[in-house]
Amino acid sequence: MPRKTPFNAASEPFREMGATLKTQLDFIFKPKSVAVIGASNNRQRWGHGTLQSVIRAGFRGNIYPIHPKEKVIQGFTAYASVLDVPGEIDLAVFIVNAEQTVKAMEECARKGVKGAVVITAGFAEIGNSGKEMQNAMVNIARRSGMRFVGPNCLGIWSSAVSLDCCFYKAPLAGPIAFVSQSGTLGEYLLEIALEKGYGFSKFISSGNQADLDVCDYLEYLSEDQDTKTIVLYLEGVRDGRRFLDISQKVIREKAIIMYKAGRTSAGMRAAMSHTASLAGNHELFEAACRQAGIIRSTNILEAFDVAEALAHQPLPRGNRVAVTSGGGGFCVTTADACAAYGLEVPELDSDTQRRILSLLHAYSPPPKNPVDMIARKGPMSHAEIIEILAGLDYIDGIIMTPPWGGFHRDTPAEFMKELIDSAERIAQVPQRFGKPIISAGAREYRKHPIYEILKKGEIPFFEGPDTCARAMQGLVQYARAREHARARG
Amino acid sequence: MPRKTPFNAASEPFREMGATLKTQLDFIFKPKSVAVIGASNNRQRWGHGTLQSVIRAGFRGNIYPIHPKEKVIQGFTAYASVLDVPGEIDLAVFIVNAEQTVKAMEECARKGVKGAVVITAGFAEIGNSGKEMQNAMVNIARRSGMRFVGPNCLGIWSSAVSLDCCFYKAPLAGPIAFVSQSGTLGEYLLEIALEKGYGFSKFISSGNQADLDVCDYLEYLSEDQDTKTIVLYLEGVRDGRRFLDISQKVIREKAIIMYKAGRTSAGMRAAMSHTASLAGNHELFEAACRQAGIIRSTNILEAFDVAEALAHQPLPRGNRVAVTSGGGGFCVTTADACAAYGLEVPELDSDTQRRILSLLHAYSPPPKNPVDMIARKGPMSHAEIIEILAGLDYIDGIIMTPPWGGFHRDTPAEFMKELIDSAERIAQVPQRFGKPIISAGAREYRKHPIYEILKKGEIPFFEGPDTCARAMQGLVQYARAREHARARG
Structure with missing residues (x-):
């Protein structure tokens, strides 16, 4: 059963941290049950690896693989649709294609699923047809009160419930939260961090940020008990003013270390073709961040080293x-x-x-x-x-x-x-x-x-x-x- | 039998690379036989580890442990003095105390030992008494034509004959030569380089440079077939003009990457108490090095990364x-x-x-x-x-x-x-x-x-x-x- 929409649907994104955003994002980062839409027994499919990650990292809540035909996937009872799942579903992870995502999201709305991680690509980043589907997805979410990460992302890690839906090897649990606008770079960095022994409370591959964006994550992380320090890899910021306002509040309690990509023209060109991010006036933005108290890093590996020190000393x-x-x-x-x-x-x-x-x-x-x-x-x-x-x-x-x-x-x-x-x-x-x-x-x-x-x-x-x-x-x-x-x- | 002194004794150090310096240093870096003066069966002594290193790294020439009493050390026949050794000795490695070093070096001169690595400390770096002993040692060497590394150093590694007289774990063989005015830092860096898989032709802990100094090593390395790239860790340079002249010649064939310590006042103070090096006017020196074509590094770990690229691409x-x-x-x-x-x-x-x-x-x-x-x-x-x-x-x-x-x-x-x-x-x-x-x-x-x-x-x-x-x-x-x-x- 869909919950009541807790905000002025589709027009006003969240502007203040409050119980509502926390409650909503807790369903994503501390779910009691996870449906993996596109889970597979075929080892060549992404959906195989995603379910594997969820199982292997040690998530102890209910796991519901969703697949049109299979009855059992990797030892778990599978369902043709979320509507067939007997219990409640806090979080749905999507790794079906874009068209199927929109359809399955409708079903999630009907089921009353509370949060989603949309790994699937092929939305706004590919042009108009993708953009329409992305808007459709946002509308469904807005109507139902569901919040979602992505699309076009790598997934999330949350130490609170040992939930990993992206990595072959789950990160170590620890006090650093990492929000990354790049999925593969995020994965790469987490791999290096794992070698160095650094632990993470959250990894969020933010993707196209159709619904939740870096500002929402910052708000959420500012009150997250597991997080002591926040690292951001950003290619562009939609609402610079809001970003700075929130950051100013966050750093009263927790350090933010930011690598802002596209600080040079070649980097900007690369960011543009990567996530269609308009890097904007880099120097102005940097100056504003400095004033807000954000620690800037020009070496992305080093950002984690600084975070490690800040989290512990x-x-x-x-x-x-x-x-x-x-x-x-x-x-x-x-x-x-x-x-x-x-x-x-x-x-x-x-x-x-x-x-x-x-x-x-x-x-x-x-x-x-x-x-x-x-x-x-x-x-x-x-x-x-x-x-x-x-x-x-x-x-x-x-x-x-x-x-x-x-x-x-x-x-x-x-x-x-x-x-x-x-x-x-x-x-x-x-x-x-x-x-x-x-x-x-x-x-x-x-x-x-x-x-x-x-x-x-x-x-x-x-x-x-x-x-x-x-x-x-x-x-x-x-x-x-x-x-x-x-x-x- | 002592060889003829091949240069104007005690007055004129080598000013040109020639067959002589090469011949002399080949006895140090490509010896056919090594005497370890101060070798020990007592695992708590430095001389135990040094002999261990020589054996373990795989040196295939003759190994002669020298000890006043022991007959067999770590499986090798031991001798009370180098004078008792039946064959010729190319290289003597010293890890007895300073007084004993001077005495044993006299014996080496009589024996006709051609080169030495004096690990022993307690010479010029401790003041006047040490300085006298150091001068005595230099005089013996000058008279006999023996050349030596140190004193007050960690030792050397030479891939040509798998000779290691400093490290617990020998470096990998490869094309980088590393001359370091710090022993412990050198050891530390080689350990990191080993982890990264970088290979070394030579490691030279130059110590007090009483006889051989960085300029001699540069000259020698410039014609060393095993060396493609040279990394220097320097705290001070005795003869800046000679250093620059030699470097200019060397870089026609091989890159030199230099970390010059003491670029700040705190660093200078530390260098002063470490190797009594007068850092001099850092900026002038840096400018001269830049003009000579030396690649400067301000991050000592990174110097090896650059060297690795230069050695191979x-x-x-x-x-x-x-x-x-x-x-x-x-x-x-x-x-x-x-x-x-x-x-x-x-x-x-x-x-x-x-x-x-x-x-x-x-x-x-x-x-x-x-x-x-x-x-x-x-x-x-x-x-x-x-x-x-x-x-x-x-x-x-x-x-x-x-x-x-x-x-x-x-x-x-x-x-x-x-x-x-x-x-x-x-x-x-x-x-x-x-x-x-x-x-x-x-x-x-x-x-x-x-x-x-x-x-x-x-x-x-x-x-x-x-x-x-x-x-x-x-x-x-x-x-x-x-x-x-x-x-x-």
């Missing part, structure tokens, strides 16, 4: 960083990178230098900042030095390499134990001192026992000095932006 | 790039990145667009460049489009994502075969057309069968659009620099 009060490593080269390159990103690496006062020197062997280089710990007296000195640095009122955050050494089979047990204890003390520093720590290490080190300890402390982990500094800059940027946004009220 | 004639992918988002972000790195992404002429369109389905986005291949007609279309692009006289290089799709267990055999054939055709394009191809893909894709094919074609492989564009820029930069260097004569 306390915000610094300023831009003053201590750099420390068990090796001089890392100290030098990180100090350079910090300066390049507008971070200060203040020289330590002489009293602090003396305190740190007492934890180092006599032949150590002077610990002015950066602090080269190559000749620390023992594993615990590592933690003690980090604590001294974190305790300084003129240090706002720390970039370090962790105490990796000494996990060979001949490492004495006492030494190993001290290393572990040291890492555990370091892992508590961000909480204890309210200051962020960013850590560096080759990816291979993620197999290292110390990494597990840092991970429990939510200390973000990056490969190179440059990325560490960029992530710290992101923390500084957001700390300032949030302060301004809250001051504005 | 033909040089482009200009900066005009075609971008192609099976997904619009990659096209957009790569086009943006290209523009940011000063590369042009020219719009394709209408005839070429028509030819490419015939290989795409009707609903494809217009292939103006970037070319989105999401709807290519079959796997072979991928190769055909790449060939069309490579054949254009206004395209100098290609950035692409490879034809990954379709290696699931249900992929039809014919489709899979066509994919492989397509990749093989693409792998031949750089050779056939004399134009570089740079490829993108998550690291996980290195397990993909298509990756193996690209690797045979030496097509470099990077994770993100930004790195692909940076690497292409590196090729363009070097092509120009080499042209200028050769024109200068």
Whole structure:
């Protein structure tokens, strides 16, 4: 049975976050039941993979494959139409062709389906005939109160109910929400993020945004308990004013990191033929976003690194960083990178230098900042030095390499134990001192026992000095932006 | 028996590359026999690991552990002194303390040892007492004609004889030579490079450079058959004029990519306490390097990516790039990145667009460049489009994502075969057309069968659009620099 239309149908899109939008989108991101329209037993069909993803990622609600003829698909009872499904359906995922989508959506409206993800392509992006079908679909949705993602998208991931209708390998669950106007790039990036160990609360491939658009997602995510940080890949924004207004509100609580594509003429040309997005005046838009407090990224991979830091670490009060490593080269390159990103690496006062020197062997280089710990007296000195640095009122955050050494089979047990204890003390520093720590290490080190300890402390982990500094800059940027946004009220 | 001193002892360092320097350094990088002075059976000692590394990496020449008491170390006959070794010794590796090093070096001189790698620290970097010992060591070497690396370094790797005296895991053999003024950073970077699959001809941790310095290494590497590209991590240069003169000669044949540390005041302070390097006027030095044709990198990890491309791909004639992918988002972000790195992404002429369109389905986005291949007609279309692009006289290089799709267990055999054939055709394009191809893909894709094919074609492989564009820029930069260097004569 169709629910009552909760808004002024077809004329007025949602302008304010309210219980209504939240309720509507919860049906999409926290459904109790999912119908897969176009599910298939034929492994060559997209509908096979989509149902596979839903099952494999571990969705525990009801799953209803919809297919005109099959009785059982991948072990689940199949139905010819959503109208034949005995229970209620919160969410319908569409992977039939465009014509069939319109017809099936009518049936969904009659059934009272509450939300949809329309993966199907062949709508507005192919021209007038597609545009008509897209409008028809929007009208059905408006009439019935159904909201939908897409069309012409890759699907969604929602950690809240382990719902994956797009990826071969589901993302890890975690605090980053990612809204992407590109499906394949989104998939690609999530694959890299998975390798890096980053977790996601939501992935939303927004597609043609015929109904729900990036502004709706932002509103929804701003109150989403699972989301701490939002990454946007945008090729164009329909309503720039609304986007900025909503963003200003969102960043009072959560950071937004945006890669806006089409910042050059070649990029604009590509965006145009990709999603027919009019990139508009890029510089004006960027300036407005900066003013709104959105963190802009010009390197889409790096956007996730910054998001990872923002999702896990306390915000610094300023831009003053201590750099420390068990090796001089890392100290030098990180100090350079910090300066390049507008971070200060203040020289330590002489009293602090003396305190740190007492934890180092006599032949150590002077610990002015950066602090080269190559000749620390023992594993615990590592933690003690980090604590001294974190305790300084003129240090706002720390970039370090962790105490990796000494996990060979001949490492004495006492030494190993001290290393572990040291890492555990370091892992508590961000909480204890309210200051962020960013850590560096080759990816291979993620197999290292110390990494597990840092991970429990939510200390973000990056490969190179440059990325560490960029992530710290992101923390500084957001700390300032949030302060301004809250001051504005 | 000591060889005749081949140069004006102690006064005049080498100023020209000649047979002499090559002969001398071949004893270090292509030794037939290696003595490990300070080799140990005690797993807690550095000398244990060093000998382990030599054995494990597969050095096939004679290995002589030197230890005052032990008779057998790690299965090899040990000697109390190099003077007791029955055969000739080309190279001695030192990991005893500084005092013992001076004494053992005297013995090496008497024995006629030809080269040394002095890992031992505690020389000039600790002050006057160390400086005296360092001078003593230099005098011994000058008298006997022995040349040496270090002291206060991590050691060397040489692929020519699989000699590794520094790393727990030996690097892969390949065409990049890396000279690093930081040992631990060098080790760290090599670890990341190993993960990325990059291969090295030499790693030289240059340390205090008491005898051999970066200029000597550059001269030697310029004629080293195993080396195609040289990466330098420098904290300071003793003789800037000589460095620039040699570099200008080297880049007629091989690219030099340099990370010069200490480009900011914090970095300079760190470099000072790390290797006592006076960074000097960074901007002047950078300008001089640019003029000499050295490729500068401000991101040390990225330096290896650029080196990887330069070691394997033909040089482009200009900066005009075609971008192609099976997904619009990659096209957009790569086009943006290209523009940011000063590369042009020219719009394709209408005839070429028509030819490419015939290989795409009707609903494809217009292939103006970037070319989105999401709807290519079959796997072979991928190769055909790449060939069309490579054949254009206004395209100098290609950035692409490879034809990954379709290696699931249900992929039809014919489709899979066509994919492989397509990749093989693409792998031949750089050779056939004399134009570089740079490829993108998550690291996980290195397990993909298509990756193996690209690797045979030496097509470099990077994770993100930004790195692909940076690497292409590196090729363009070097092509120009080499042209200028050769024109200068």
